[in-house]
Amino acid sequence: MNIGIVTTWFERGAAYVSRQYKDAFEEQGGSVFIYARGGEKFAKNDPNWDSSKVYWQEKNAFPIYNYVDKKEFESWLLQKKIDVVLFNEQVWFEPVILCKRLGIKVGAYVDYYTELMLPCYDIYDFLICNTKKHLSAFSTHKNAIYCPWGTDVNIFAAHEQRVKSDKVRFFHSCGMNAHRKGTDLLLKAYLSLTIADLKKSELIIHSQLSIDQLGEKLTCEEKKLFESYVKNNNIKIITKTVTAPGLYHLGDVYVYPSRLDGLGLTMAEAKSCSMPLIVPNDGPMNEFINQSIDTAIKINKKFARADGYYWPQNECSITDLTSGLVTYIENREQLSEWQEKARADALENYVWKKNSAFLLDKIKDISITPLDETVVKLCVAFNEKRFPKIYQWKTLYALAFKIYNSIFKS
Known part of the structure; x- marks a missing residue:
C-alpha cells in the first residue's frame, strides 16, 4: 500500500x-x-x-x-x-x-x-x-x-546521559510559544520559592526565545529577580535547536504548565527519559498523569482562544504550581525511585511502536x-x-x- x-x-x-x-x-x-x-x-x-x-x-x-x-x-x-x-x-x-x-x-x-x-x-x-x-x-x-500517543523509547532514553546532582533540576521546553506552554506561570511560581528551596533547585528552560521575550509577562519586580537568577545560574536558558532526544537529560522533573495542547508531544518524551511530570489537571496533559509520581496542578480558570479553537484554554494555579515544585524539592531523596517509575510507565503505556x-x-x-x-x-x-x-x-x-x-x- x-x-x-x-x-x-x-x-x-x-x-x-x-x-x-x-x-x-x-x-x-x-x-x-x-x-x-x-x-x-x-x-x-x-x-x-x-x-x-x-x-x-x-x-x-x-x-x-x-x-x-x-x-x-x-x-x-x-x-x-x-x-x-x-x-x-x-x-x-x-x-x-x-x-x-x-x-x-x-x-x-x-x-x-x-x-x-x-x-x-x-x-x-x-x-x-x-x-x-x-x-x-x-x-x-x-x-x-x-x-494512544507514544514515543520512541529507544531514542528518548536520556536517563542514560543524566548526571546526578544534589539539586532538583526542573526542566521546561517551550520552543517559540512560551505563552501557550505556560512559561510565564512557571517563572512566577519558581520566582516565589524561598531562598532555602532555591538553593536546592535549578530551573532549565529550552526555548528559541530571548530572555526578554520569556520575561515579558512578568512584573517589574519579577523581571529583576528573573534576571538576577539567570545571572547566578539558578535559572538557565538554552536557546539552541536540538534534534531528538533533545535536552531532557539536563533535568530531573519535567514541568509543563501548558494553557492548551493538542497532543502533549513532550510529555511522552519526558516520561520516556525518566522524568516525573508537573502538568495542569486538564486534558490532554492529565492523560499522562501517574498519580504515584506525577503532579496535576489545579486549574484556576478556563477561557476561549481568540481563533475559535474548539477547546478552551486553561490557566493553572501559580500557588499550586509552586507547591508542586516544593514537593519534589522536599522529597528529593525519593527522586531516583520516581524517575525509575516514570521510565517504567513509559515502557508500559507510551511505546509508539506498540500503541x-x-x-x-x-x-x-x-x-x-x-x-x-x-x-x-x-x-x-x-x-x-x-x-x-x-x-x-x-x-x-x-x-x-x-x-x-x-x-x-x-
Missing part, C-alpha cells in the same frame, strides 16, 4: 508527529511518501529530513495556512500511485476534496479544529485521535480511531465512503468565511499575497 502524508516537514512538533506515523506505517509494511507543504527553507537537503521519498511543494505563497497547490498535488498523487493520504493539521480543504474525487482514501490526524470545522471532518474516511479528549469531540464520526501496531491494518479495513456534496459545500464555506470566493479566485489571492509579502515582509 502506498501512503502519502501531507505535512509540514522540518524541525517542529507537527513534523515529528508525521515522522512517527511514517515510521509506524513502514514498520507495518506500507510504502510512505511525504508531501511537504512547509519547511523547504529549513530542511531541504538536510539529511535528517530530506530523501527521495520527500516532495517539496514549490508553490507555497498563499494566504491560507497549510495551502496545498492542487495541480502539484494531483501530479504527485498520480505519479506515486497513492492509495491512502493522511493529512496532518489540514485547514485548506481543496486537496482533501481532490483526493475524494480521485477515489483515494483520506484520513486526518486530529489536532486543530474549531466548532465550525467539526462537520467538515465528515469528508474524511477516517480520523486518528491520539488523545481521549480529541476522541470525545469526534465520537459520532463514522471511523474515529483511538490510537500504533494495529493502525495500518485498521486503515486497510476501512471503506472509501462516497463523496457527499453537502459536506464539500461545508468545507468550501469554511475556507471562504474568512476569504470570500477564494476557491474561484485563487490566482488573484495568490498574486495579492505575493505583493503583500514583497511590501511588508521584505
